[in-house]
Amino acid sequence: VQAEMTLAVVGATGxxxxxxxxxxxxxxxxxxxALRPLATEGQGRAVHFRGQTLAVQSLSETGLKxxxxxxxxATNAVSAEWAPRVVEYGGIAIDKSSHFRLDESVPxxxxxxxxxxxxxxxxxxxxxxxxxxQLVMVLAPLLQRRQLSRVLVSTYQAVSGSGREAMEQLTRxxxxxxxxxxxxxxxxxxxxxxxxxxxxCDRVGDLGFTGEEWKLxxxxxxxxxxxxxxxxxxxxxxxxxxxxxxxxxxxxxxxxVAEVREWLxxxxxxxxxxxxxxxxxxxxxQAAGNDWVWVGRLRSDPFEPRGLHLFIVSDNLRKGAASNxxxxxxxxxxxxx
Ligand SMILES: NC(=O)c1ccc[n+]([C@@H]2O[C@H](COP(=O)([O-])OP(=O)(O)OC[C@H]3O[C@@H](n4cnc5c(N)ncnc54)[C@H](OP(=O)(O)O)[C@@H]3O)[C@@H](O)[C@H]2O)c1
Numbered sequence: 057v058q059a060e061m062t063l064a065v066v067g068a069t070g071x072x073x074x075x076x077x078x079x080x081x082x083x084x085x086x087x088x089x090a091l092r093p094l095a096t097e098g099q100g101r102a103v104h105f106r107g108q109t110l111a112v113q114s115l116s117e118t119g120l121k122x123x124x125x126x127x128x129x130a131t132n133a134v135s136a137e138w139a140p141r142v143v144e145y146g147g148i149a150i151d152k153s154s155h156f157r158l159d160e161s162v163p164x165x166x167x168x169x170x171x172x173x174x175x176x177x178x179x180x181x182x183x184x185x186x187x188x189x190q191l192v193m194v195l196a197p198l199l200q201r202r203q204l205s206r207v208l209v210s211t212y213q214a215v216s217g218s219g220r221e222a223m224e225q226l227t228r229x230x231x232x233x234x235x236x237x238x239x240x241x242x243x244x245x246x247x248x249x250x251x252x253x254x255x256x257c258d259r260v261g262d263l264g265f266t267g268e269e270w271k272l273x274x275x276x277x278x279x280x281x282x283x284x285x286x287x288x289x290x291x292x293x294x295x296x297x298x299x300x301x302x303x304x305x306x307x308x309x310x311x312x313v314a315e316v317r318e319w320l321x322x323x324x325x326x327x328x329x330x331x332x333x334x335x336x337x338x339x340x341x342q343a344a345g346n347d348w349v350w351v352g353r354l355r356s357d358p359f360e361p362r363g364l365h366l367f368i369v370s371d372n373l374r375k376g377a378a379s380n381x382x383x384x385x386x387x388x389x390x391x392x393x
Contacts (some may be wrong), residue, residue, distance in 0.1 A: 060089030062122060066115055066138065067129035068093030068103050071220050072152055076127050077105050083382060086389070090108030094119045094189025095130075098149050119338075123147050127381055139180045147390065148149055149180045150381045157182040157275055164278050166380060167387040168325045169196040174384070176391055181384055186376025187211050187290065187299055188275040190368050193349040193375075194303070197323035198316065199280060203308040206364070208288040209272060212293045212300035214340060217372045226250055226294055249294050266290055293312065299376060300314040302369040310361035312353050320351055325375070330354050338369035345371060347379045 060351040063080070073093070080086055093103045094115045101112040113119050115138065120126055126142045128135045132155040139149035139156065156162040163173045164182045169192050174181065184192070191209060199205060215222040222244040232239045239248055247254050257287035258267035265273075268290040277284045293300075320328050329338050330352040338350030349370045357363030370376055 060087050060195045061124040062090045062092070063088055064092040064094055064119055064123040064126040065129065065342060066094045066119075066126060066134060067152075069095045069101060069112060071216055071223070071373055072129035072377040073127070076105070076129060077103060077379060079378045079382045081106055083386065084100065087383065087384070092119050092123065104158055109279050115139070120147070121145050125150060125385055128152055129377070129381075137334055143178045143180060146178050148178060150384050152182055152377055152381055153184050154185065154271065156180050157184060157271075158278065164275060165384050165387075166192055166279055167383045168193060170279050170281065170322075173389045174387055174391060176388070179246050181388075183377070183384060184275045184279060184368075185268070185271040186302055186372035187288075187301065188272055188279070188348045189376050189380050190299065190370035191272065191301060191303070192276055193325055193370075194320065194325070194351050194366070194368050195276065195305070196280065197319045197326070198305060198307075199282075201319055202311060204305055205285065205308055206304075206306040207276075207284060208284065208304040209340055210302045211257070211268075211272075211288065211290045212295070212302070213242075213256040213268075213290060214297050214372055215249060215292065216294040216297045216377075217257075217299060218292075222249075222296045223296060226296065230294075245292060249292060250296060255289065255290040295340045297344040297370055297373060298342075299372045300338070300340060303366050304357070305364050305366070306360065307362045307364070311364060313356055313364065316364060316366075317354055320354075325349055326351060328352065328354075338367060340369055343369040343371050345374070347371070348358040349375055365377065 093112045095112050097114045098112045103111045125148045128151040134154045135153040135155045136153045142149040157164050162164050162180050163183050215226045228240045233250050269288040272288040273286050327348040337352035351368050353367040
C-alpha cells in the first residue's frame with residue numbers, strides 16, 4: 057500500500073462495486089491516485105468517481121497489473137481465477153465473494169472484531185458474508201465479557217443481497233402485483249418475492265441447512281476464533297436494502313439486559329436503538345445508507361435466565377459489503393503508516 061494508491065474494482069457496475077465507489081468517495085483519508093473500474097465488458101459504460109467520469113474496462117491482466125489494491129465484487133469464479141494473480145503481481149486483493157473465506161491461509165476480517173489478524177504485504181483478504189458481518193459486530197462485544205453457550209439466528213434478508221437483478225425482479229413483481237398485471241417470469245428466486253417470504257437463501261446442503269446458513273455458522277467461528285454452537289435460518293424478505301436478524305444468545309451464566317445494553321453502547325460501529333414502547337428499534341429503512349450496525353429489542357428470555365433476545369439490522373451493501381472492504385483497506389494503510 058503506497059501513498060498515492062492505484063485501486064481497481066472488479067464488478068464496478070454491480071451493487072457492491074457501486075457501493076465501494078461511493079464509500080471510497082466519502083473517505084477522504086484514502087489517497088487514491090488512480091481508480092480502475094472493471095466489469096465483464098466495458099460496453100461503453102462509465103462510472104463516476106470524485107468528480108471524474110471513468111470508462112469501465114473489461115477484466116484483464118492489464119487492469120490488474122500495477123494495482124496496489126483490487127476489490128473483488130463479481131462472482132466466486134472471478135475471484136478464484138483473478139485474486140491469486142493480483143498477489144502474484146504484488147498487490148492486495150480484498151475479496152467480497154465467498155470463495156476464499158474459509159481458506160485457512162486467507163484472513164477473514166471485520167476490522168472492528170479481528171483486525172489484528174491483518175498483516176502487511178501482498179495477499180488475499182476475505183470480507184465475510186453480509187449477514188455474518190452484522191452478527192459478529194454484536195457477538196464480539198458480548199464475548200469480550202462472557203462465554204456464549206448457544207446462538208440461534210433467523211435472518212430477514214433484503215433482495216439486494218442477491219445483486220442488481222434481484223432488486224429489479226422485486227420492483228417488476230411489485231409493479232405487476234399492484235398494477236393488477238401478470239408477474240414477470242421468475243428468475244433469481246425459486247418463488248415470487250413480492251408479497252412473499254422465502255425460507256431459502258442459497259442451495260440446501262448438509263443436514264438440511266442452506267449454504268447461507270452454514271456461512272453464518274462457519275464464518276462466525278473463524279472470525280471470533282472459537283467454535284460456536286450457532287445455527288441459523290436464513291430467510292429472504294421483500295425489502296430492498298437492509299438485512300434483519302432475530303438473535304437468541306445464551307450466556308454461560310445469567311446476565312442482566314441493562315448490562316448487555318451498556319456493552320453494546322460501548323462497541324465501536326454499533327448503535328443501540330432500544331425503546332420499543334416508543335417505537336424505537338432497528339428497521340431496514342433506518343439502516344439503509346449508513347454504516348451502523350443497529351441493535352434493539354433487547355430482552356431476557358422468560359424461561360431461561362441465561363438467555364437474551366435481540367434484533368440486529370444493517371445495510372448489507374455498506375457495512376455488509378462495501379464499507380467493510382474499505383475498512384479493511386483503511387486498517388492496512390494504518391498498519392503501514
Ligand atoms: N449484494 C450484497 O449485499 C453482497 C454482500 C456481500 C457480498 N456480496 C458478494 O459481492 C459480489 C457482487 O455482488 P453484487 O450484489 O454487487 O452483484 P451484482 O449487482 O449482480 O453485480 C455483479 C458485478 O460483477 C460483474 N461480473 C460478473 N461476472 C463477471 C466476469 N466474468 N468478469 C468481470 N466482472 C463480472 C458484473 O459486471 P457486468 O455489469 O459486466 O455484468 C457486475 O459489475 C458477489 O460475489 C456477492 O456474493 C454481495
